[in-house]
Amino acid sequence: MIKLYTLKEASNFTGISESVLRKKLNQSEIAGEYQLKGNRNIWVLTESVVHQLASDRGRLPYNELLEQWKTEQQAGIHYKKPLSSHTIQANLRGLELYWESTHLEPNIANLYPEGLAQTFIVIQEDGLCHYSKRKCVYDGITSFYKFLIRKNLKVQSELDEIRALLPKRKTPPERTVLTETKLEALLEFNENHDWGKLSYDKKLNRMLIFLMANAGLRLEEAITVKISNINWDEHLLTVLGKGQKIRMVGLQDELYAELQKWINEIRPQTKVYDFILLNNVGSPLKTSSAYHRIYRLAKQSKIAISPHGLRRTFATLNHHKGVQVEALRISLGHEDLKTTEGYILTTEREAASQLIEAERRLKKNSIEEQVANYEKQEPSVNKVPVVQEHPISALLRMLEDDDL
Numbered sequence: 001m002i003k004l005y006t007l008k009e010a011s012n013f014t015g016i017s018e019s020v021l022r023k024k025l026n027q028s029e030i031a032g033e034y035q036l037k038g039n040r041n042i043w044v045l046t047e048s049v050v051h052q053l054a055s056d057r058g059r060l061p062y063n064e065l066l067e068q069w070k071t072e073q074q075a076g077i078h079y080k081k082p083l084s085s086h087t088i089q090a091n092l093r094g095l096e097l098y099w100e101s102t103h104l105e106p107n108i109a110n111l112y113p114e115g116l117a118q119t120f121i122v123i124q125e126d127g128l129c130h131y132s133k134r135k136c137v138y139d140g141i142t143s144f145y146k147f148l149i150r151k152n153l154k155v156q157s158e159l160d161e162i163r164a165l166l167p168k169r170k171t172p173p174e175r176t177v178l179t180e181t182k183l184e185a186l187l188e189f190n191e192n193h194d195w196g197k198l199s200y201d202k203k204l205n206r207m208l209i210f211l212m213a214n215a216g217l218r219l220e221e222a223i224t225v226k227i228s229n230i231n232w233d234e235h236l237l238t239v240l241g242k243g244q245k246i247r248m249v250g251l252q253d254e255l256y257a258e259l260q261k262w263i264n265e266i267r268p269q270t271k272v273y274d275f276i277l278l279n280n281v282g283s284p285l286k287t288s289s290a291y292h293r294i295y296r297l298a299k300q301s302k303i304a305i306s307p308h309g310l311r312r313t314f315a316t317l318n319h320h321k322g323v324q325v326e327a328l329r330i331s332l333g334h335e336d337l338k339t340t341e342g343y344i345l346t347t348e349r350e351a352a353s354q355l356i357e358a359e360r361r362l363k364k365n366s367i368e369e370q371v372a373n374y375e376k377q378e379p380s381v382n383k384v385p386v387v388q389e390h391p392i393s394a395l396l397r398m399l400e401d402d403d404l
Helices: 007-012 020-028 045-055 062-075 085-102 111-123 133-152 154-163 179-192 199-213 217-223 254-265 286-302 306-320 325-332 337-343 347-377 391-403
Strands: 004-006 031-037 040-046 236-240 244-251
Touching: 004 007, 004 045, 004 154, 007 020, 007 040, 007 045, 007 325, 020 154, 040 244, 062 133, 085 133, 111 154, 133 154, 179 199, 179 286, 179 306, 199 217, 199 254, 199 286, 199 306, 217 236, 217 286, 236 325, 244 254, 244 325, 286 306, 306 325, 306 337
Parallel strands: none
Antiparallel strands: 004 040, 031 040, 236 244
16 A cells, blocks of 8 residues: 655655645646545645655755764653663664665665564564564664654654554563572582683673672673772762663672672773773673673573573562662662562562571571570579470370379
8 A cells, every 4th residue: 555645744754845845746846646635635645756855855964863863862852861872772773774674775765664564574584583683673763763753854653653563572571580599500600611711701700790690780780880989988889870870789798809809809900991890901891792791601501591680680689688679679770669579589489488487487586585585584592493294294194094
């Protein structure tokens, strides 16, 4: 079905005024047709004509539009909060995948819903039918379209068509989390496995895991946090999180000791970078490199975990230790308490074990309290202690009396 544009829609798309478009139609400079709307005929233009007009006009170079879009994402103009560099790069990558799949020249005239549908088909035929790959393209196109609509270069109706193409998961996402035993096993495997690499890489992997599983940092936060962000006296770490929000995270003793050892004995000593995590040549760790370190470690050890799963591990283990959900919310940088509650994963076996353990602790505390109260009582010299007879002994005595 051929898509038709009214003069108003064509004007918004191309930036050419309705009066100029009408003049071109009357002078047969462009092709159009009449369409009945109510009691009158109105001019409509085909999609190909509108795209050609937009392309010919060349209002702004494509690369300039990309830079403006990137700036708006950093400033948080559309989403009401600044986007992280990781999200911005993901949106740009989604747009690149669109052009690679459609083999079209990067131009806003070649950006339309049918092209996105074609991109999804190409991804599937290439065997790259991962949900995340399609979602990356969808998010990039959707974000760029919103920007173009604000610039009056695209129309809302096309964005609505794109939203109808939202990729759906075939299976729900796997939410990974480690028990304390599994976390120790992961670290032990990293230490003992022969990676055929520098010993420094093993130590870097360990520090990366500690920052995410023991401080609850996101992957992007872990590779950008700096030594100057550490308050050694108060055991605090200042983190610049999502949306450029600053939060404070408490450093537990084990992580505190690991950081001291890492910075003083292992990390390359350089004045160029202040980041806690540096590679073996003293350069900052890239997001892709950090991700693949965790991915390879999980694959080789056969311990199912992801970078974000380590963050959920922090929430789950600390909640099991008795840390309140509200305290975890602040440490994780969440706005909504429900988000934090979703991070805390407990299996049925773990739930049963916790209930039994809670009951045992209650009984133990009760017995200790009774003993303490008894010891506090002052002994009486003249008072003869009353010895309680055991119930079974009493029953045997009663049976013997009956025999007599």
